[in-house]
Amino acid sequence: MQNLINECTDESYDTLESYKKPTVMVDVAIFTVQDNTLKVLLIKRGIAPYKDAWALPGGALRVEQDESLEIAALRELAEETGLNPQTGAQRQYLEQLHTYGGRNRDPRGWTVSVAYFALVAIDDVTLRAGTDASAAQWHTINGHQVELPLAFDHADILHDAITRLRSKLDYTDIAVHLLPKEFTLTELQRVYEIIMQEKLNKSSFRQRVDRAGIVKPIKGRMRTGSNRPAQLYQFIQQKHDRMFFPRSIAWAQERKR
Amino acid sequence: MQNLINECTDESYDTLESYKKPTVMVDVAIFTVQDNTLKVLLIKRGIAPYKDAWALPGGALRVEQDESLEIAALRELAEETGLNPQTGAQRQYLEQLHTYGGRNRDPRGWTVSVAYFALVAIDDVTLRAGTDASAAQWHTINGHQVELPLAFDHADILHDAITRLRSKLDYTDIAVHLLPKEFTLTELQRVYEIIMQEKLNKSSFRQRVDRAGIVKPIKGRMRTGSNRPAQLYQFIQQKHDRMFFPRSIAWAQERKR
DNA sequence: GTAATAGTGTCTCTTAGACAATATGCC
DNA sequence: GGCATATTGTCTAAGAGACACTATTAC
Numbered sequence: 327m328q329n330l331i332n333e334c335t336d337e338s339y340d341t342l343e344s345y346k347k348p349t350v351m352v353d354v355a356i357f358t359v360q361d362n363t364l365k366v367l368l369i370k371r372g373i374a375p376y377k378d379a380w381a382l383p384g385g386a387l388r389v390e391q392d393e394s395l396e397i398a399a400l401r402e403l404a405e406e407t408g409l410n411p412q413t414g415a416q417r418q419y420l421e422q423l424h425t426y427g428g429r430n431r432d433p434r435g436w437t438v439s440v441a442y443f444a445l446v447a448i449d450d451v452t453l454r455a456g457t458d459a460s461a462a463q464w465h466t467i468n469g470h471q472v473e474l475p476l477a478f479d480h481a482d483i484l485h486d487a488i489t490r491l492r493s494k495l496d497y498t499d500i501a502v503h504l505l506p507k508e509f510t511l512t513e514l515q516r517v518y519e520i521i522m523q524e525k526l527n528k529s530s531f532r533q534r535v536d537r538a539g540i541v542k543p544i545k546g547r548m549r550t551g552s553n554r555p556a557q558l559y560q561f562i563q564q565k566h567d568r569m570f571f572p573r574s575i576a577w578a579q580e581r582k583r
Numbered sequence: 584m585q586n587l588i589n590e591c592t593d594e595s596y597d598t599l600e601s602y603k604k605p606t607v608m609v610d611v612a613i614f615t616v617q618d619n620t621l622k623v624l625l626i627k628r629g630i631a632p633y634k635d636a637w638a639l640p641g642g643a644l645r646v647e648q649d650e651s652l653e654i655a656a657l658r659e660l661a662e663e664t665g666l667n668p669q670t671g672a673q674r675q676y677l678e679q680l681h682t683y684g685g686r687n688r689d690p691r692g693w694t695v696s697v698a699y700f701a702l703v704a705i706d707d708v709t710l711r712a713g714t715d716a717s718a719a720q721w722h723t724i725n726g727h728q729v730e731l732p733l734a735f736d737h738a739d740i741l742h743d744a745i746t747r748l749r750s751k752l753d754y755t756d757i758a759v760h761l762l763p764k765e766f767t768l769t770e771l772q773r774v775y776e777i778i779m780q781e782k783l784n785k786s787s788f789r790q791r792v793d794r795a796g797i798v799k800p801i802k803g804r805m806r807t808g809s810n811r812p813a814q815l816y817q818f819i820q821q822k823h824d825r826m827f828f829p830r831s832i833a834w835a836q837e838r839k840r
Numbered sequence: 841g842t843a844a845t846a847g848t849g850t851c852t853c854t855t856a857g858a859c860a861a862t863a864t865g866c867c
Numbered sequence: 868g869g870c871a872t873a874t875t876g877t878c879t880a881a882g883a884g885a886c887a888c889t890a891t892t893a894c
Contacts, residue, residue: 346646347604350684350695387684389603389693395684425682425697427607427644427652436646438607438695440682512846529848530883537882553845554891769873786875787856794855810872811864 348427348436352398353384353480355423355443355487356407358451358464359504364521365464366472366484367406367453375433376477382484383462384439395422399442406462408452419445419503423487431479439478443487445503495521499540502561510549510556511535605684605693609655610641610737612680612700612744613664615708615721616761621778622721623729623741624663624710632690633734639741640719641696652679656699663719665709676702676760680744688736696735700744702760752778756797759818767806767813768792 356367368380383406392398399420403409409418420442427438453462465472470485494500501517502509515531535541541559548555613624625637640663649655656677660666666675677699684695710719722729727742751757758774759766772788792798798816805812 345643348607348644348646350605350607386602387605387695389605389686393686395682395695422681424679425652427697429646429650438644438652438697440684440695510846527884527886528846529885532847533882550892551845552843552893554847556846767873784857784859785873786858789874790855805865807865808872809866809870811866811874813873 346436348438349432349434350387351384351437351439352387352395352402353382353439353441353483354399354402354406354420355382355441355484356403356446357443357467357487357491357504358446358448359517359520360448360464362516362520364467366467366487367462368465368472368476369406370461370463371477379477380465380472380474381477382441382480387440395440396420399440399444403442403444403446406454407446407450408454409446409450418447418450419500423483423490426479426483439483441483441487443490445491445500447504447506449506492522499538499561502540505561508544508547508558508560510558511541512556514541514559603693605695606689606691607644608641608694608696609644609652609659610639610696610698610740611656611659611663611677612639612698612741613660614700614702614724614744614748614761615705616774616777617705617721619773619777621724623724623744625720625722625729625733626663627718627720628734636734637722637729637731638734639698639737641698644697652697653677656697656701660699660701660703663711664703664707665711666703666707675704675707676757680740680747683736683740696740698740698744700747702748702757704761704763706763749779756795756818759797762818765801765804765815765817767815768798769813771798771816 358365358367367383369383371377371379371381383402385402387395387398392401399422403418403420407418421444423441423443425438425440427436429436431437431439465474467488470488471481472484475481476484491500495518501514501521504517505513511532514535515526515528518531519526540562542562544558544560547558549558615622615624624640626640628634628636628638640659642659644652644655649658656679660675660677664675678701680698680700682695682697684693686693688694688696722731724745727745728738729741732738733741748757752775758771758778761774762770768789771792772783772785775788776783797819799819801815801817804815806815
């Protein structure tokens with residue numbers, strides 16, 4: 327490393343050790359649907375700054391331990407939800423959201439926070455046992471936020487994550503990650519409606535899901551109740567996560583305004 | 584800072600100084616259209632590693648100097664193209680792409696690279712005077728890459744940037760940032776066709792641009808030649824960068840496959 | 841039978857594409 | 868007039884919404 331620095335003359339930007347480094351964090355907005363409500367997992371901070379405030383799960387990147395940012399995010403997700411990416415095909419979904427970096431977002435100095443958002447099915451989750459220092463809890467989302475104030479700029483991050491989630495529902499199939507392995511089309515539609523916060527047309531929705539080819543009926547499996555039984559479906563794994571929506575769901579809504 | 588570290592007991596992930604930090608870089612894929620071709624700006628590296636290889640413009644984040652990641656990216660863009668964000672309403676476009684981080688992407692150790700992509704109009708650009716150590720040059724894009732091998736994982740970053748650019752053209756107006764202040768609809772369509780790499784229907788295109796309301800005719804200004812003169816248009820600044828495309832341009836192409 | 845939800849069909853509105861028709865400058 | 872490109876119009880195919888209709892279970 328020393329000789330690299332020596333090689334560097336006027337092109338000082340090209341060495342890795344000549345500038346002071348910011349701290350790099352990885353934060354994850356973990357969403358689920360429970361009791362017909364969209365929820366996000368928050369952790370109560372045990373120490374300053376923002377002691378006792380709620381924050382997105384996350385922490386400093388561990389350079390010695392993690393191979394990549396994605397692995398760090400998966401570790402964070404696994405720690406908080408008990409979801410283990412190693413054991414079989416979990417239907418959890420993880421996607422990088424945005425990177426937030428600046429001098430004033432943390433009172434301790436310049437930080438960079440690589441934010442991810444994740445979708446998990448509520449019945450797959452076992453929340454980490456809450457100690458006094460760090461309680462993990464699902465919080466209801468209202469509009470683009472939760473009711474309480476969040477630590478750092480996490481309210482902004484959450485806002486962006488919710489915006490991205492809503493807009494991706496418009497043209498992808500990611501909502502299936504919020505449902506159990508078997509579900510009815512009505513249940514799938516309900517999840518879309520909960521997140522989009524608007525009622526959808528039944529026949530259009532079914533036609534689109536059908537054309538997108540993202541689910542298939544499970545032969546012989548029906549959900550029964552005091553009504554006509556409903557066909558159970560399962561998710562078909564795709565190469566891409568795109569559900570092909572020529573006209574997006576928001577199309578007509580957008581037009582009305 | 585010392586007392587923060589002392590406060591930290593078993594919750595060691597919550598201090599900023601207890602872990603080794605990765606280096607943070609900011610890299611920018613700067614695109615333009617020149618001679619009916621999509622091009623990206625590359626810099627020839629003057630020092631090891633990857634000495635003499637081409638790379639995206641970028642460098643280590645300067646914590647003392649830059650307020651935020653976005654400002655660092657703007658600085659990088661200004662340095663390479665002479666575009667000054669301070670002087671008036673430049674029509675340049677800058678958007679965060681993705682953050683790449685891992686142990687092996689740079690031989691010097693764990694790095695995090697926050698990548699941006701930018702669109703500039705070719706006549707606004709004055710390339711930095713090329714010294715021996717760092718020549719800046721436009722390179723033609725072919726498919727999802729340039730002809731030559733790039734340093735680090737910059738070929739991957741460029742691939743992602745091109746993919747994002749193409750997909751955003753489908754539903755946003757960002758292509759106007761590649762054109763001079765005054766342009767004809769045919770010129771705008773040509774830019775779309777160059778980037779999307781497919782011919783578009785003329786009347787559909789005009790209808791969509793018209794409905795999206797992103798351009799307006801400049802009264803009395805026409806482009807003349809040995810044919811019917813064409814109306815000159817200018818870009819209307821929007822709150823959002825969304826051009827509303829109910830059915831995306833790729834719609835029919837997608838359907839054929 | 842009734843209640844409740846599942847699932848399908850029909851009709852209209854709108855958009856994209858294909859392709860033709862018209863417009864208008866320069867020579 | 869002839870050429871070249873700009874600009875508009877017409878016709879068809881297909882998706883989305885509204886809304887009604889039929890289906891099937893439990894009671």
